[in-house]
Amino acid sequence: MLNMSKWLMVLGLLMVTSLGVFAQDDDFIYGDLLPDAPELAARGEYGVGVRTLELVNPDQIDISNTRNDPSVRYDRPLTIEVWYPAIIPDDAQELTTYESQLGRADQNNVEPFTFLGRALRDAEPDTSGAAYPLVIVSHGYPGSRYMMTYLTENLASKGYVVVAIDHTDSTFSDTGNFFITLYNRALDQMFVLNEMARLNEEEGFLNGLVNADNTAIIGYSMGGYGALNAAGAGYNAVLQTFLPVIESRMAGNPDYEASIDPRIKAIVVFAPWGGDLSAFGRAGQGFWDLEALAGIEIPSFWVAGDLDDVANYEAIVSLFDSAVNSERYLLTYANALHNVAPNPPPPDVRDFPDYERYSEPAWDEARINNINQHFITAFLGQYLLGQDYEVYLNPAVENANDGVVDLDSDGNPTENHTYWAGFLPRTAVGMSLRVEHAAP
Template sequence: MKAEGDLKMRRWNLWASLAVAIFASCISTFAQEEKKKEPPAVTSYNVGYRILDFKYKDESSQEKTLTTAVWYPTDAEEKDYEYGGGYAKGKVALDAPVSKKGVPYPLVLYSHGYSGSGVAAVFLTEYLARSGFVVVAPDHNDDLSAVRIRGGADANLPKIWENALKIARSEKSFDHKKFEYRLKEIRFACDKILELSKEENSPFSGMIDEKRIAIAGHSLGSYTALGVTGMREKDERFKAAVYFSGGLFWDEKEFSKIKIPAMFMYGETETYGRGILGLSDLSVKTIGAYLWCDGPRFCLEVKHGTHMTFCERVFKENTPEIAKEQVRLIKEYTTAFLLKYLNNEPKADDVLSRKDKMLTRYYYDFGIRYEVETKKNIAYYEGEDADAVKHKLDIYIPKGAKSFKVVMFVHGGAWCMGDKDQFLLPYDYVGKAFAQRGIGTVVINYRLTPQVVHPGHIKDVARAFAWIYKNIEKEGGNKERLFVCGHSAGGHLVALLGTNEKYLKEQELDFKALAGVIPISGVFKIESNLLGAFGNDKENWKDASPIDNVKENLPPFLLLYASSDIPGLSSMAKSFADALKAKKNEFRLLEIADKTHITVITSIGKKGDRTTEEIVQFIQQR
């Protein structure tokens, strides 16, 4: 009986802790009293703070109060302040006049999570005001609340957790009508603050620039923000949006409705235990949403982050050192995003175009697409044994880009088939897909079996690489940022180029010339004379096997394979990754979901394609 009781207790503890970590919003906790060192803001103000009460009628004509917190720039002296009856601590000038230095200011609406409050993320809302934004955050009229702007809250925390879990589990049958009140409330808060900005005698008179409005939200607040920026309705006033941790109650393809600049942010550990609770993988959902958005887009996975990292509980969930870094990151990237898309601030790109040490994953796309200039059938080798067809390459140039990064692509075909200009599906789609994203692309041919056997194929690949290295600067490319990518047999060849240095040395180059290697569904171990491509000499097989040539100090690798790949390729990729890890090399191994050995490559350049995005991110972040 005791064992059974212990098991029940463990299940209860797991349920409770995961429910809190995933969806409970901002349970009362004091923020650390010591003020953290702020990351630099473009403009620095003191923070003014007011609490407003707006009256409105709900769907049943019942009068409701929308208590709303407002942070704004001021020149008045700040004093210590306790939010929500002690929920959080900050420093503000209460009811102070608005600073006239930068009026009118951009506006950010903030929507909190289920059972939370407008003061859920004081570390962020205060910082935005300090950086020259007005922030308006209402207390949504949820059925239960753990904290309120004016203090006071429901003590029934188990009920809050239970309701939050029900909301999360209803993902596939989500009742959107049940939460329409939230969309109405956030729009209403926006209406009222704009009215006050227009009133001559209002303390907020002239405070807001109506053309520069954004919205942010956490958890169910993220759902609220999504709901008014295209997923349920489109409020044209919102020019950019930040979505923290979930609220993604739609199929990923539906996120093509999001046309404005969008930033998604979630915690690294948020996916832990979700399967036990019957919840979908938040990282998969968030990255999927990012992939399908139409405008400029950003997706951040915060190191050690939980669901509560994006509100004041961050100071209780990790060590002070980790919490400090998480808060710094959230403030820096959120502010940079808003400065770029509301203020057109050029300095913001310095933050948004780099992967911070506190990000375990980072995807970014400024939405820039280049026209592509193509140069076809350039000879990369002209020796006595040159082949008039197979020693040719095509260059795809992003017109107008300066010193652009370059990727060489090597096609597959079992070392005995394939061509850059092959019938039905020539590989120009690969060249154009990456060049449109600002990455110069060179698609090569190489001699095939039975014309050659190993090392004939890899010698051609090395020749092509050397030609690109020596000539790409003439086309505007940066030879110091030259990557290689290949599919299937091409994946094998680029992996071999990145592990067996002798083929580069034959071209008077070495691994320093390789910025990165991207095998897609590649072969990493040769154990037979595959289709006559490797002969019968076992020493030749070893020379041709990337896994047998792994050593320290190799170029970084991105290893991609399909969820329904050719049998054996996924396990081979994992073994190759283990070999790279054993020698302390940099690599990332990733399975591309819902793809086969063929579609993992033929989908490149298509909307929402994960393979394309992973390759682009690997290249542009190096």
């Protein structure tokens, strides 16, 4: 229990950060802080710029025309969005307009919609802290490079170059067959990593800005499927039965083992798909043999809803349990489904399928966004920036509901204080954070 004077004291201390951003504008923009946002959700010290780049990955297997003939090739285009620390002129607003889509191309019901973000288009990079760690963001199927702007902008303000991929044939505007996604996810992520390293060395706004040797991949759903593979979890023979040309990404394949890139220092996976194939009529099977997860030897942060019926929560936990060589964290939202990663639903959407794509029935999506900002700030700060966020990543109690607020007369935690660090009293509820250390 917490008496009123102590409650007011800790409330005042923690809300200093929150109110600073929330009071800037009466119009809520994705990523803004709610009054109950945890401490580390607040934006960082940098202004944020944003630019769009078009890339081409030459001579790739064309999965739209084959699943078993590696000689069928094409040049694969990719659009990426880059957020970066930037200089915001005094006479400019740190605002931009993003255009995404409702519906999906394979259902012939695509409609564009726009929303605001807190970044300045084509702003001059702030090189004062360069070179910055690289964060690559990979959406679900279908999805968009703009699905997680609450997080991409937030991380850029904290000293990262953040790149979100539009995975060709996997976006709302060009939804293609699912096998294209199964084949290309990890390959797209690795290609973008290589391209960012190249652009850092060439003339242009990214010159000298990016430390690609210090990279994290953030993947949602199918993006998580790709991130796990990029990080060291080779696929199995079950996937090969659907997609014979996936052999080069399979566990035990020498080419795959050689492709594991030491520049990738950490991954964040939201509701990673591929651990349960009930949707394919293969309940109990997945695209990894569980021992393959031991190939992940870098820190990993996992986020899931315990009612996820798309990726299947039990399958996610099984993958997490099997990643025994990774220092790993599992944040679980109680009573949440699969949408623990995206922006909130567009405010004017009234069509249920489009609303359902972004919403969580038992949660405020903006609240989930703030919690994700908080924990991913701590995780990437710990493992990419080398800062000490242990108090946020290793709570005294796994289940937030069990936390106790106990402060002395000066407002300092006593030995009986077990409340999650950074959360206001009465706000760390409905979550658990499980921590498992890498095997010695």
